[in-house]
Amino acid sequence: MLRQIEGSRAVAETVARCRPEVVCAYPISPQTHIIEAIGAMVKSGQLSPCEFINVESEFAAMSVSIGASATGARAYTATASQGLLFMIEAVYNAAGLGLPIVMTLANRAIGAPINIWNDHSDAMAVRDSGWIQLFAETNQEAVDLHIQAFQLAEELSLPVMVCMDGFILTHAVEGIDVPDQSDVDAFLPPYEPRQVLDPSDPISIGAMVGPEAFEEVRYLSHLRQLDALERIPVLAGEFTESFGRESGGLLHCYRTEDAETIVVALGSVLGTIKDAADARRAMGERVGVVGITSFRPFPHDAVRSALSRARRVVVVEKAFSVGFGGVLSTDIAMATHDDDLTIHTVVAGLGGRAITQHSLEGMLVDATNGRLERLTFLDLDHGIIERERDRMTATRRSGPSAENILRDLGTVASRIG
Amino acid sequence: MTSQPVRFYQVGSFAVGNRLFDKENRTVQSDPHRSNSLDSGHRACQGCGEALGARYALDAAMRATGGQLIAVNATGCLEVFSTPYPETSWRVAWLHSLFANAPAVATGVAAALKVKGMQDVRVVGQAGDGGTVDIGFGCLSGMFERNDDVLFICYDNEAYMNTGVQRSGATPPAARTATTEAVGAEPGNVFGQGKDLPRLAMAHGIDYVATATVADLHDLEAKVERAMQFHGARYLHILVPCPLGWGSAPNDTIRVARLAAESGIFPVFEAEHGEVTAVSPIRHREPVESYLSLQSRYAHLFGEHGRPDIVARIQAIADHNISTYGLLEEQAVGTGSNETSP
Numbered sequence: 001m002l003r004q005i006e007g008s009r010a011v012a013e014t015v016a017r018c019r020p021e022v023v024c025a026y027p028i029s030p031q032t033h034i035i036e037a038i039g040a041m042v043k044s045g046q047l048s049p050c051e052f053i054n055v056e057s058e059f060a061a062m063s064v065s066i067g068a069s070a071t072g073a074r075a076y077t078a079t080a081s082q083g084l085l086f087m088i089e090a091v092y093n094a095a096g097l098g099l100p101i102v103m104t105l106a107n108r109a110i111g112a113p114i115n116i117w118n119d120h121s122d123a124m125a126v127r128d129s130g131w132i133q134l135f136a137e138t139n140q141e142a143v144d145l146h147i148q149a150f151q152l153a154e155e156l157s158l159p160v161m162v163c164m165d166g167f168i169l170t171h172a173v174e175g176i177d178v179p180d181q182s183d184v185d186a187f188l189p190p191y192e193p194r195q196v197l198d199p200s201d202p203i204s205i206g207a208m209v210g211p212e213a214f215e216e217v218r219y220l221s222h223l224r225q226l227d228a229l230e231r232i233p234v235l236a237g238e239f240t241e242s243f244g245r246e247s248g249g250l251l252h253c254y255r256t257e258d259a260e261t262i263v264v265a266l267g268s269v270l271g272t273i274k275d276a277a278d279a280r281r282a283m284g285e286r287v288g289v290v291g292i293t294s295f296r297p298f299p300h301d302a303v304r305s306a307l308s309r310a311r312r313v314v315v316v317e318k319a320f321s322v323g324f325g326g327v328l329s330t331d332i333a334m335a336t337h338d339d340d341l342t343i344h345t346v347v348a349g350l351g352g353r354a355i356t357q358h359s360l361e362g363m364l365v366d367a368t369n370g371r372l373e374r375l376t377f378l379d380l381d382h383g384i385i386e387r388e389r390d391r392m393t394a395t396r397r398s399g400p401s402a403e404n405i406l407r408d409l410g411t412v413a414s415r416i417g
Numbered sequence: 418m419t420s421q422p423v424r425f426y427q428v429g430s431f432a433v434g435n436r437l438f439d440k441e442n443r444t445v446q447s448d449p450h451r452s453n454s455l456d457s458g459h460r461a462c463q464g465c466g467e468a469l470g471a472r473y474a475l476d477a478a479m480r481a482t483g484g485q486l487i488a489v490n491a492t493g494c495l496e497v498f499s500t501p502y503p504e505t506s507w508r509v510a511w512l513h514s515l516f517a518n519a520p521a522v523a524t525g526v527a528a529a530l531k532v533k534g535m536q537d538v539r540v541v542g543q544a545g546d547g548g549t550v551d552i553g554f555g556c557l558s559g560m561f562e563r564n565d566d567v568l569f570i571c572y573d574n575e576a577y578m579n580t581g582v583q584r585s586g587a588t589p590p591a592a593r594t595a596t597t598e599a600v601g602a603e604p605g606n607v608f609g610q611g612k613d614l615p616r617l618a619m620a621h622g623i624d625y626v627a628t629a630t631v632a633d634l635h636d637l638e639a640k641v642e643r644a645m646q647f648h649g650a651r652y653l654h655i656l657v658p659c660p661l662g663w664g665s666a667p668n669d670t671i672r673v674a675r676l677a678a679e680s681g682i683f684p685v686f687e688a689e690h691g692e693v694t695a696v697s698p699i700r701h702r703e704p705v706e707s708y709l710s711l712q713s714r715y716a717h718l719f720g721e722h723g724r725p726d727i728v729a730r731i732q733a734i735a736d737h738n739i740s741t742y743g744l745l746e747e748q749a750v751g752t753g754s755n756e757t758s759p
Contacts, residue, residue, distance in 0.1 A: 021532040022525060051528040055521065056559030063518035063556060067489060067525020070512050073532055075525070093514050197487045197510040197526060199538055204505035206490075206513030208497055 002175040007139035007164065010176040011104060012037030014143045016047040017184040018150045020076040020102075021191075022068035023052050024061035028083035029116045030166035031106035035078055058083035062090035062101075069099040070205055072196040074150065076101070080166055081108035084122045088129070091159075095130025095221065097206060098194065100153035100160070102146065103131075107267065107318075108166040109351040113402040117352020118166040119318040120266060123295070124327050130221050132160040132228050133296040135266040137252065139169050139176050141293075144247030147179065148235050150188055155231065156224050157194045163295075165268040167352070179243055187242050225297040232294050250299035252291040253306050255281065259288025261367055262307055264332055265316040266292050269348070269355050273316060276360035285368055292328070303335040312342040314367050316360075316378075318349045325375045348378035384408055420639075432671075433635060445476045445638055452479040452508060454488075459506035460498040464667025466657030466674060467495055467572040469631045471543065474570055474655065475509060477638040481645035482539045487512070487526050491519035491544030491553055494579040495572060517552040519544050520560040523567040531566070539645060540566065546573040546587035550612045561621035564649040568641075571614060571652070574659035582662040586612045589682070590734070591727050592714045594662070599717035608730060618652040619691045625651040626688040631658070632675035633685070636697060640687065656683050664713025676708035681735035684742040698746040699739065705732045 005013075012034045015023075023042065025035035042052035051068075055061045058079050065075040079087065084105060094101050107123055109115040123133060134149065136142035142164040149160040164170060195205060209217055229250070236249035254274050256262055261280075263273050270291040277287040290306050292299070307313055313336070315329040326345030333343050346363055349355040359379050366372040384405055391398045398404070421442045423433050435443040445451050454475035461468035479486050487510045490496045496513045499506040514522045523542035530538050542560075544553055549571035560567055576594045577583040584594040590608040593599040597606040618626045624647040629637040637655060644651040658665055658673040665673050677683040678697065682705055685697035706728055709715040718724045739745055 022528045024525075049532045049534075051532045053524065053528055053563070055524075056562070057555060059518060060521040060524075060556050060559055063514060063521035064525035064528065066514050066518070067512065067522035067527075068529040069525070070522075071487070071526045071529030071533075073525075073529035075529075089515055090518060097514070197512055199485045199487060199510050202508060202510040204500055204507045204511045204513075206496075206511075207500035207502040207505060209502040213502060 002177050004173055005176050005178070006033065006171060006173045007142060007169045007176070008033030008106075008171065009037050010139055010143050010178050011146060011164070011170075012041070013178045014146050014184075015076055015104075016041050017179065017181050018076075018147060018188055019047075019050075019074065021050055021073035022065065022075045023050060024055050024064045024075075024077040025052065026055050026058050026061045026079070026083065028058065028080050030108060030118075030170045031078040031080045031083075031104060033170065034104055034106070058087040059090055062087040062094060062103075065101045065103075066090060066094050066097065066099055069094070069101050069193075070097065070195070070197050072191065072193045074154075074191045075099075076103070078104035078106065080106040081110055081116075081122045085110060085125060088126060091126050091131065092129045094159045098157040098221075098224075100150075100157055100191070102149045102153055103159065103161050104146070105161050105163045106166040106170045107163050115351040116166075118168050119350045119352065120163070121319045123161070123163045124319040124321075126161070127296060127327070130158070130225070131296065132158055132225065132294070134160065134162050134248065134293055135295055136162060136164045136169065137268060137270045137291050137293070139164070139172060139174060140245075141247045142169055143176060143178060144239060144243065144245070147184055147187060148239055148248050152228060152231060152235055154191050156228055158224055158228065163267065168268045177245075183242060187239070229294070229297045229299060248293055250294045250302045251306060252293060254289040254291070256288035256290060256306055256310075258286050259309070260286045260311045261314065261364065262288045262290055262310040262312075263314045263316055263364070264290045264292065264307075264328065266295060266328065267318070269316060269318065272355055272357050273360060276357045276364060279357065279361055280364050285364070287364060295328070298331050298335070300335040303332060304337070307332070307336050307341070310341065312344065312367060314344045314346055314363070314372070316346045316348050316355070320345070320347045343374075344372050345375045346372075346378055347376070353379065432632075444473075444634060445480050446473065446634070448480075451476050452484060454479050454507065454509045455499060456506045456508050458504070460501060461494070462661050462667070464660040464670040465494075465498075466631045466659060466670050467545065467574060468498070469670070470572050470637065470655045470657045471495055473631070473634050473637050474543075474641050474653070475541065477641035478539070478541050478568065478645060479509065481642045482537075485538040486510070487530075487538060487540050489514070489519050489523040489526060489540065489542045491542075491548035492516035493545040493548050495543065495545065497579055516548055518556050519548060519553060520567065520569055521556040523569065524560050524563070524565040527566045536566070540568070542567050542569040544569075544571060545578070546571060546575060547577045547585045549573075550586040550614050558617075558621065561618060561623050561650045561652070564623060566648050566650070568644045568651045568653065571654045572657045573654055574657050574662060576659070576662050578659050578662045586610075587614070589731075591718060591731060593717065594714070604717045604724070605714070615652065615654045615688070618654075619688050621650070622691050623650040623652060624690060626654075627652075628654045628656070628683070628685050630656040630674040630678050630683060630685060632671050632678060633697065636685070643687070662714070664716070665711050669711055673708065673711050676703055676711070679703045680705045680708045681739040681744050682708060682731070684738045684744055686742055693742065696742050696744055699744045700746060702745065705735050
């Protein structure tokens with residue numbers, strides 16, 4: 001049943017129906033509404049049994065989750081941005097220990113300059129941590145991915161991060177179907193740990209491993225991610241059977257069959273990209289869209305197959321590797337292995353800048369006409385950059401760039417569009 | 418634990434042999450059915466105070482809980498020497514995650530046990546001084562503040578020994594470490610720094626805080642047992658000499674620990690709900706020189722170019738402890754002459 005509900009609230013209710021036993025909370029925008037709502041549900045007894053723990057940092061949030069999961073409890077937490085970076089050591093550790101923790105990442109930019117709005121820099125920072133990373137395109141998919149995430153995590157003993165765009169999804173109120181408790185119970189069996197701290201059968205978890213075995217242990221993690229690559233589409237199919245709608249899977253294709261130009265992206269921007277593709281199609285251009293849902297493990301074969309008939313690929317990324325370029329683009333290039341295929345990286349939407357259909361269409365026209373460079377920053381204000389570069393050349397003590405640029409713009413963080 | 422006054426000592430060192438005790442008052446280690454939580458075969462150095470302290474503390478906790486125990490370990494010597502893959506010396510359910518997060522991981526274990534209705538299973542977190550007073554302090558303070566049901570034990574050897582003897586927030590003044598070398602006008606670690614973790618723990622208002630040394634193992638076991646009678650956050654700070662880092666002879670570990678207590682440089686006490694409730698009185702007061710001169714980390718204070726001025730400053734710290742905690746027998750609360758209640 002569709003209800004008008006905030007994305008965060010819908011995710012919180014869904015997570016509660018997955019019956020987590022230990023939930024850690026540390027506030028950071030834009031995930032805070034999720035843990036607030038879960039906290040209220042635990043406090044009222046609506047979610048029980050569950051231990052809701054207000055910790056002193058994100059590092060502790062993940063660490064408490066590690067202890068709880070290793071003791072056989074279903075553990076959940078949520079974070080974003082700086083919070084994810086503050087817990088990063090424990091993020092790697094959870095994956096290394098093979099603990100099936102589920103975490104929502106309400107994607108947000110990373111400072112400095114400090115910025116609370118959406119992009120994907122946080123998710124990219126833990127790309128290599130060993131977590132499964134699933135990106136939701138819509139709030140409905142965010143809800144549905146959480147149910148699949150617990151199932152996937154516990155089946156494979158791997159942690160899963162559900163990435164949903166901060167504010168754009170977390171704070172959007174729209175019609176969302178939060179599955180019934182009975183349906184979730186039928187889909188998601190109780191957690192049966194592969195390893196557990198048990199005084200009656202004491203084991204040591206977290207031993208030191210030297211060069212003689214470290215590579216094998218790490219390779220095993222890789223194999224389990226490859227297992228996830230097999231399981232994710234199957235799980236999505238089972239989800240469709242149980243809940244009657246399609247959500248999840250490795251990737252989503254939109255009008256790609258005859259497309260010459262295919263735009264690839266992660267997350268909520270795919271909606272705007274599809275609108276732009278429709279508009280270009282109306283103008284006679286053959287444009288398609290591929291949305292990657294499973295970023296880690298990366299679906300090489302499915303991507304290659306989806307892009308096999310395209311002449312050019314435009315990867316729209318809300319993050320980039322400074323001093324290099326696209327992150328997702330590199331993965332796409334590895335997957336396609338096609339020298340005749342032109343791959344463009346378009347970095348867009350950093351720090352919450354709106355990615356408009358107008359700008360995307362302009363970019364697509366450039367791509368079709370061969371005017372799009374290999375690496376482009378959408379809607380970049382070159383004049384502002386030049387002014388700051390001149391200042392830096394003219395004066396040694398030119399001051400902090402972020403403040404200089406804001407002064408040039410004559411605005412204080414009020415114009416985010 | 419029942420207690421028994423002891424009027425005679427086995428040796429001049431004031432160590433109390435098990436045979437002087439009634440059977441029920443003997444140490445856990447004297448029991449052939451003890452749990453051997455930290456079993457033989459590990460790779461600790463000869464004379465390691467931490468291995469000794471951990472063995473006694475965990476076996477006492479195992480006895481107190483009827484074997485229903487889960488241990489969470491921070492990264493450090495104790496973790497490294499006990500679990501070189503694929504071997505382990507632990508005969509308790511044991512989890513190592515990271516250096517800084519042992520208190521939080523322990524909270525997670527306790528939360529999981531609570532939610533599953535398994536509160537008869539108890540949780541011990543353990544770390545060295547670096548993992549407790551420095552890098553792990555944020556998580557430890559959070560665990561204390563929330564009053565999570567965890568006994569946290571710090572094995573304090575007063576520096577980062579696992580990485581090669583670097584200074585920590587528990588390194589005492591004038592001590593030489595690899596990052597506070599015995600050179601310059603103020604050789605060794607500086608005065609006026611460092612954290613008094615037992616006091617900080619007490620300031621959190623938790624139920625039970627105690628200090629102990631590996632010189633008095635009856636006392637150590639009794640404190641673990643006492644700690645296990647509380648539900649909530651508890652803290653035990655154990656002084657564990659490190660022959661490698663302190664430059665003391667491996668066969669002097671107990672002696673050095675005893676001198677730390679008998680000189681007053683390391684006050685041994687118990688506190689409940691933020692108030693000191695008992696101290697272990699000094700029976701034979703020693704000058705700090707007796708303690709310092711056994712350790713090469715203080716070698717620069719003695720000999721031809723010695724620094725009696727610095728020794729005097731350390732003596733002043735010991736004197737201050739003695740007066741603050743009432744450590745001399747005539748000052749001590751609730752103790753008769755020449756008696757101890759282990």
